[in-house]
Amino acid sequence: MTDFSFLTDDKLVEALLMEVAGLLRGLIDRDEGGSIDLRGLPLSPSCIETLDRCLGQGEISVVLDAAGRSEIRETSLPGVWWTKHADGAGRVIALLIEVAVTPAILRADLADMKRGLDRMPALLAKTAGRTS
């Protein structure tokens, strides 16, 4: 039986902030960031709220609509992102702290871009039809 009762919210938040600091140092020094899977840790809702409050709000907030809604926002620490992914029913399926210049999911994918380019002739023809 695993007993996590010795871990208070404050101690967990402190430990997680130290891990964030280590990841941020890695991103700055070696261009190696990382992620912390908050759902994989024995965190109470209040602990997650405290951590969220500690990290604060930065300059960027993004809503992604891909197989459900995702909210990605930069915290008050540049390069540290608070990411919440939900499925089509609104159920949270992943909650992460990502340490990266830009979260990978925001970057456009090459195959998707090619599919977009393939659609361009039809789009141009439609536009030309409107303007002629």
Add this chain to the structure above:
Amino acid sequence: MESAETLGEVLGRRGFGRRSLLKFAIAMTSSLALPPALAPVMAANLAKAKRRSVIWLSFQECTGCLETLLRSSSPSIEALIFDFVSLDYQESLMAAAGADAERTLREAVAANKGEYLLAIDGSIPVKDGGVYSMTGGRSNLGMLSEIAADAKAVLAIGTCAAYGGIPKAYPNPTGAAGVEDLISGKPIVNIPGCPPVPEVLSGVLVHFISFGHLPELDDRKRPLAYFGTTIHDQCYRRPFYDQGKFAKSFDDEGARQGWCLFELGCKGPVTHNACASLKWNGGTSFPIESGHGCIGCSEPDFWDAGSFYTSLAGGSSAGWRNTGIALGVGVAGGLAAALSGRRKST
């Protein structure tokens, strides 16, 4: 049958971009307790993968396992799992029947020899030559032996397929057994539960398709990521257990305060499963959250392990006794009222 298209192409054609796939992979790595850094690798591997043939045989079962897995599909992201597999044989779902169904099975096995995943739900009766459950004149035991021989791996879905389940309960009239008691020399994954948590099957399939091998298993062949801890370890009522606060009946103040259900027979401390973290019905809740103790349905021989209302410490549940007394009072009261009414009418 195996499609020539990659999953990335299939999903792209259906309007799912790579962001959806990456998001799915992020959720799956989290679910499988893999490092988040593996999510892009998983997404890239899934995009390049071909659909994997799955042959599903149902034996001595109630169809509850299949029902729960089907119910998991909409509208959650797990719906994507159905793009990752080609379910080539499943008697309850396929249109074909009789000789056509038999031919479909033979063709699926021949076309995917050595590569298909074999999913089993239900236990296998072995007593009297296995006559107690037959399909097309063949015993379940004969079909399992034949189809498992050319499978890449066998997934025992539900407690019946994993350990024999309710059909194996005393006195086990059909000689019911689980897959691992009968098959050797094949990778076997047990996904127990009555029914099993659907997301666990999704996780196992995605791990196999994206990395080419099964996830890490425990000593009972269960995926460690989902069965590595007990319900009790993850239970939101666990702090009350640590504080010694227990509900004594199903309707006392402790029950209303959400205290631990240990004394009411909860089997959470000895039951390994992911109900408390993944939950049921789209993440709505799980039995303990609904006020009833865990019955330990994902453990071997759970049906023969004593009353659901006897505590693991051995005491019979005061809550159940009280409920019994209440029921007795209710019945007696009802009977008295009925007799009184009858006297009045006569």
